[in-house]
Amino acid sequence: MSSKESCRIELRTAIRQLSDRCLYSASKWAAEQLVGIEQDPAKFTPSNTRFQRGSSSIHRRFRTNEITSTPPTGVAYVSTPVMEEDEAIHGDFYLLAKSYFDCREYRRAAHVLRDQTGKKSVFLRCYALYLAGEKRKEEEMIELEGPLGKSDAVNRELVSLERELATLCKNNTIDPFGLYLYGLVLKEKGNENLARKVLVESVNSYPWNWSAWSELQSLCTTVDILNGLNLSNHWMKEFFLASIYQELRMHNESLSKYENLQGMFTFSNYIQGQIAKARYSLREFEQVEVIFEDLLRNDPYRVEDMDTYSNVLYTKECFSALSYLAHRVIMTDKYRPESCCIIGNYYSLKGQHEKSVVYFRRALKLNKNYLSAWTLMGHEYVEMKNTPAAVDAYRRAVDINPRDYRAWYGLGQAYEMMGMPHYALHYFRKSVFFQPIDSRLWIAMAQCYESEQLHMLEEAIKCYKRAANCNDTEAIALHRLAILHRELDQPEEAAFYYKKDLERMEAEEREGPNIVEALMFLATHYKTQKKFEEAEVYCTRLLDYTGPERETAKSLLRGMRIAQSGFPSMDVEHFHP
């Protein structure tokens, strides 16, 4: 990786260039990373660094390996020359156009630049037109909405924009920003292959435009496509890879990339948020909570990624923290999908599912493709016993992203609730296909097989085995395996699983009826196997518990002693009625 200082210089220039072209979200992103670079404490006064200090404690606590800022061996980063600004001639028009643009008067801005031929002006004109078209599209979407959800509102500028940009591209008079816009247009027109090519070209010649990377990411839906991209090495590529790995559910790879990046951008809130999201996917809730707390301390008005935080709080059932978070985001920005989602989560936790649905609906109104809101709304409908609605919501989530295993799982559950286990199996199969490492999914599928209508115990055992292999935290699988084997009259296997279950419960220091059950079975099993020593061990342990099992254990022990000493046991029973 290049040095911090050169990074900083690159970013500073990029921010200026990006905001010159009104690519605001990209420039926002770049600025966040710029500030995220660790300052050299020798050069700066404490007041400068105070902003960054707050988060240092957490880094020490959770950084798994100390990151050095040297790149992995064998990777040479290209240094992309920072672009020269080209024009000052028509600067006045440009300034006017930019002010119009900033006031969201896109068509006016485009009109001012109608005769300008400088690259910068051409880009801003095209971009303004594009945004104008988008704005009109949104409006028309509402105006034209029919009962069958007619959704053919399109950006009417796309055709002319595509033509103009294609001409520019052919004449080789297009700059990376133009390429980005061209990619955007192509993507909307459905020409994904060319869009990918154009975007790759754009990020290769100007890597600091995060918007371009994001568009590229949305076009890479499989690992194969990703591997087919010809990207030159730049530190921005690391960000891209980390982000896309997360999208492709390669959470560990993503996490390691982010942690690597954190060596340089130590204080980047963005990276922190992403790490939290990755850890959330890996179900490391404790750490995620700490990260988010820290993040909110530094950036109290942040709304991005906070839906993930609310999910964590939901899982941990932190009522007050969740309500606090909801309050906070609503004060910051009420009409963000994330905000609505957080409130929905809060109501759901309070058991007020109707209200929760209202907020999820609002979130979806704000962003129709908000995946997790569809899924969460499905959960709410399940709670409200409105299964058809739940099925519909889940199905929409699945159609937005077919790899969303939670929604597949929800569909399966809904159908199982309706007493259609065979039909539900299809969905559970899909779910485990996309997330084979989640024990809960396997257990759900196994329970489906176990249901009285299907009663396919062999298949259930197979599923439980898979569940047991993937870190079943609630320890259902082992217990069920033991019981099923016992029911199928396979005492050897049953004993094996009881033993494993027992070991596990001991390790986790759990108590409960399961222990007694396991001990009981093992004792009788070993007794019938004539392995009296083992049986005795289990019987003795049973003596620590109260209840009828204790008496049974006692009589078992007695029986065994007598059998060992050679007396016929029948007589003994008679002596002690």
Add this chain to the structure above:
Amino acid sequence: MAGVVKAPGAFAITPHKVSVCILVHIYASPSQISVPFPFSSVSQHNRLGLYLLALTKSCDDILEPKLDQLINQLREIGGLLDHWLTDHVTSRLSSLSSPDDLFNFFNELRETLGGPDSGVMEDDQVILDPNSNLGMFLRRCILAFNLLTFEGICHLLTNIGIYCKEAISSCSSYELRRVDDSGNDFESLSEYENMDLNLVFKKINEEMEARKRATEQVSFHLHLPKELSTLVEDIEVSADPKSEHNDKGRESSSYASGELLRDVDPNGGVFLRTNWQIQGYLMEQADAIEKHGSSFTLNAFELTLRQLQKLAPELHRVHFLRYLNNLYHDDYFSALENLHRYFDYSAGTEGFDFVPPAGCNSFGRYEIALLCLGMMHFHFGHPKKALEVLTEAVRVSQQHSNDTCLAYTLAAMCNLLSEIGFSTTSGILGSPFSPMISVGTSLSVQQQLFVLLKGSLKRAESLKLKQLVAANHLAMAKFDLTHVQRPLLSFGPKTSMKLRTCPIIVCKELRSGYHLISEFCCEGSTMTADGAFSTAWLKNLQKPMGSLVLSQDNGSRNNYNPFLFFTQPSSIPGSVMQLVGSSYLHRATAWEIYGSAPLARANALVYATCFADASSSSDAALVHVKLIQHLAVFKGYKEAFAALKTAEEKFLCVSKSRILIMKLQLLHERALHRGHLKLAQQVCDELGVLASSVTAVDMELKTEASLRHARTLLAAKQFSQAAAVAHSLFCMCYKFNLQVESATVLLLLAEIHMKSGNAVVGLPYALASLSYCQTFNLDLLRASATLTLAELWLSLGSNHAKTALTLLHGAFPMILGHGGLELCARAYITEAKCYLSDPSFSVSKNPELVLDPLRQAADELQALEHHELMAEAFYLMAIVFDKLGQPEQREEAASSFKNHVMSLDHPHDVEDPIQSDTLLNA
């Protein structure tokens, strides 16, 4: 959104509807006399009315027609009036230039409608009844317009402009034609129109310019950059071919229209028809898919569906159609995916006719999903999985007390059970699922099937599902045909139950299916019928007049309305036709089994002529197979193969298997007759391969294959092997209760023993076969068993010749009346042999008694090329002539005998094309 079923009232006002409104206005313009101004006769007036009615109801496409399509149709319909009509429509449309014009237009429309108190209207005044079809249409348009927001009105206005503009591109050519074929009288008129259209053109161009100006900022500077100006021209140029493309593309290939969509869409010129029309269209397409099977074009329809989905994302029925399309193109995964998607979205409550709307509960109707899934698994050849799913469907429909679905599920199960044969089902139905079968699990599969059938029939009857009742009657008839009715319980007085099938019952069942044809209208398929009617009507506009069947009076075109005649036959829904047709097919099969060839053929012919349009391709193939088999048996192979060739062309890729099987059967028979034993064995093996394909074992075909195997061995004189094969086959038939087949196998065993010289051993088999035939009323098979019995007696020695002759004469009426060529010939030869071996019979006294049957036999065998029997006939003839002392004729017969023996021993290697290409194909 989620869980809410949309009301089906999607009715948006579109440019096309505006122009229909204009036409309605012309049709029923107020304050006119009985025949309003432009019309010259009542029939002309009515014709426009019919056309408008059809326009609002037809469902031949998902998109509304463009203006030029409308104009084309008007030209066909309007006769002398077409110029006036098109002019009026275009000028009216182009006069709508501001929102206010639209308001005024719709206000004017309101006058066309009679008020609620239309009793006070004057005589001769044309006023549209508000409750008539057109009146409703008008009211809906007015309502939809009134509901529009101002933005909506602006959109409508823009769209009307584009709608007119698109028509103009095709106008120039149209105009030239018009000027050419209209006489001088019309010159002024067309000039006027020209002017008008030019006006429109100019206006639209202006508007387009203005739009461009607004969007692209290019056109009004004098010093505009050169590339940009060419760019503008580009747009202009490319717009024209696009809309031209539009005119033709629709018809020629829907691929083009799919492509088109992406380009045209931004202009907003594409509109869906009404929901009702689209549903009708989808239903028609579903019928078409089911009817044509895999010959239905996958991709073209898929594109239409994609377009539809884009235009109406909430119309979930699209997914179902996609499922059907994939199902019939054997794409398992997409079919499964789309099935699930459809039911996830619709909860089974969208688009199903059979669901009474009142009974819609909030749980959705997911049991229908299970029913469909079960049928899908069955289609893909997973009978076991299908049964599991259907079992779940039974349970869920009971749980939700959806009796209709339950009845259909049971019918599906019956169908499944009777289709897959009984090799695989044992033990599946035994699962404790079915409260239907309360008798317990000890029943055989047939008995379970019988109980299911009865239950299903009863349910269907009580629910008044006519089609299902008819289908169940058919299934019942099929069951009765092939299975002996046994007492269901294993205890109690058994003697009261006769162990036999009864043709009367079968006939009764078949006949009960016919009631359907008079009662079909009860099942709520009026909508499809109505839509189909209108679609057919509109389609016939395009047909040339010459093709009319009923055109007696060509001259008076104006008074004569051809359209009505065309649409008559389509008023019966296709599904009803199909069911009634298949009852004929069942009859044909029944007669085939009972042994009446002429009746079987008659029924098959009735089916092929009357129900060919409505039949599914597999049924059509089946009836062809039946007819060709009949030809082969009664007319010989030459004609059969000629017919086969045409059949193969007809069912090229559709249902190859059925035709292919029949071809193999024919080839096998012929090879056996000609003595090509190697070829026979080869063909037989191929049949065997077809029997156990990937999907599932076809018991019927398997039996057939091994039966043929045994016969081949018999022809090769490997008696012990043949007997072994036949024996194991009998065991299989017995095990799986294939009783009709058992009779055939027993007869074959008797023949094997006879040919191997153990007539005594053969006798009991023949007798057993006879008793089977009696039980099942298999008359023809019984006659042939009697023939074999006679042959057996004869081979026991000459003192049994009398017995044999009596037996034979008893069977003669049946054999000669219904038997095929081979059977008749065998009977004749046996008769001759009986006479000859009878010591009390003298040839010289009565030569014709022997010679006549022999000649008959030789004639009939000629067509079959059956060398073995021919040789025998000529041999006998030679002996007779020898005894009569006619050496010349004796020599002739002897040389014929020699020829046949030679060709039997040395089958000539002349391969005919049919044979060789089969072997290549297979």
